[in-house]
Amino acid sequence: MRKNPPKKFKKTKHKIAQDSGASVTPTQKAILDTLKYRQIFDCPMLYHQIWSYLISSKPVSEKDFKTSLNDLVEDKKVLCKDAWYSLNKVDYERVEKRKKHAEKLIVQANGVVKYLKHLPWLEMMAVTGSVAAFNADEQSDIDLLIVTKPQRLFLSRLFVVLILKLLGVYWYSQKPAGTICPNILLTSDNLAWDEKNRNIYVANEISLLYPLFSHHNCYFDFLKHNAWVTHYLTNLHIPDYKSQPPAKSDFLGKLTDLIELAVMKIQMLYMKNKKTTEIVSKNLVHFNTHDSASVILNKFEMR
CATH class of the missing domain: 3.30.460.10 (Beta Polymerase, domain 2)
Known part of the structure; x- marks a missing residue:
């Protein structure tokens, strides 16, 4: 089946990356985009969810993905608590309540x-x-x-x-x-x-x-x-x-x-x-x- 070419994403600056004064790799940007999108709905994500729903128009190797995510956590650009990843603090009781x-x-x-x-x-x-x-x-x-x-x-x-x-x-x-x-x-x-x-x-x-x-x-x-x-x-x-x-x-x-x-x-x-x-x-x-x-x-x- 013929696939139509993807629409180009608009270039946007990530506040979290901008505040740190550090640049990010394409894979890190994809991870930040994915978490940023879910942040609109107040949704943290698990590792497999970020991987499965990664917002990117280009293939990403799982090795690069894992390394990039770990680096973002170490650089405090991404928060991680109890296997949940997010860009800011999350009310996990509320997340669980919504899930149920x-x-x-x-x-x-x-x-x-x-x-x-x-x-x-x-x-x-x-x-x-x-x-x-x-x-x-x-x-x-x-x-x-x-x-x-x-x-x-x-x-x-x-x-x-x-x-x-x-x-x-x-x-x-x-x-x-x-x-x-x-x-x-x-x-x-x-x-x-x-x-x-x-x-x-x-x-x-x-x-x-x-x-x-x-x-x-x-x-x-x-x-x-x-x-x-x-x-x-x-x-x-x-x-x-x-x-x-x-x-x-x-x-x-x-x-x-x-x-x-x-x-x-x-x-x-x-x-x-x-x-x-x-x-x-x-x-x-x-x-x-x-x-x-x-x-x-x-x-x-x-x-």
């Missing part, structure tokens, strides 16, 4: 998914955001990315929303804590992320996906179609495998196509006057009312 709350929300999501995964048009359902990163607070909701079969997105969304509402867990803006928000839906023939929206933020979100179920290797197919993330996260492993061919459409399938078209038109008409920054098309629905990507990327560049 995220685990609780994932258990809750699995309890709901057992009803959803039997819908015939769903290919994959995965948790995203703070819950997938095991960094959820008491006000966190459960964001879901859902992949459907081609030409079944709006039928799938209709039934997913109905089931979530019947179970009393559908997202509610006035009281979002613990609710489920299916905010990204895409079809299995449209898995590659839009090129103009590819960045460090999206790469990290994809790398942290927590699959709740996946049919026909859909999760791995999603990663394969988004292998561009390795231009930002050089150590991320994308499994190599053969995609399963889609099932052929029959008469019943063609009839369902017509129902899908009608349901799509009704939902689009309903959304028309309420639409702000949301993306709605026949093979993608992305409710991004609050543009987290821009906020996070701005914070990352400013640090």
